[in-house]
Amino acid sequence: MKRQQNASVPCCVGTDAAVARCPELPCGQPIDSHRDHRACSLLVYDAWRQLDHCFELYYFEAMTGLQTMNFAPDEYVDITSTVDLKHQAIMCHTTQEPEWMLDEWHIPMEKMRGNEFQCKAAEAFVHQRWRSSEIVK
Secondary structure (H helix, E strand, O other), X not given: OOOOOOOOOOOOOOOHHHHHHOOOEEXXXXXXXXXXXXXXXXXXXXXXXXXXXXXXXXXXXOOOOOOEOOOOOOEEEEOOOOHHHHHHHHHOOHHHOHHXXXXXXXXXXXXXXXXXXXXXXXXXEEEEOXXXXXXXX
């Protein structure tokens, strides 16, 4: 059950206002070789529980096979129409070797998830559910 969002509170990621609004908030995969990803994921998971599951929680993948592990997505988003914009944004992240990240990780993941979702490029997510009745439909 999704709770009513407070539309009067602007959603500013990283602020108390964002949590107060209870947005749908993807966060990193908890089984991840990157310590920062694990820490962030656990903090968001703890907040989700302390806020009585007031927002939908989704996990995304990062460099699957190297960082994110045991990732079995249950939801996909077709990014075919916006993939070029995504790549432009990645290229702005100059401290992360963007050409290498695109060629070695993002483009192969987009294609793999696109094949699974039957489109050219997709991103995949795991929807964290908090009751078994939400899993079995």
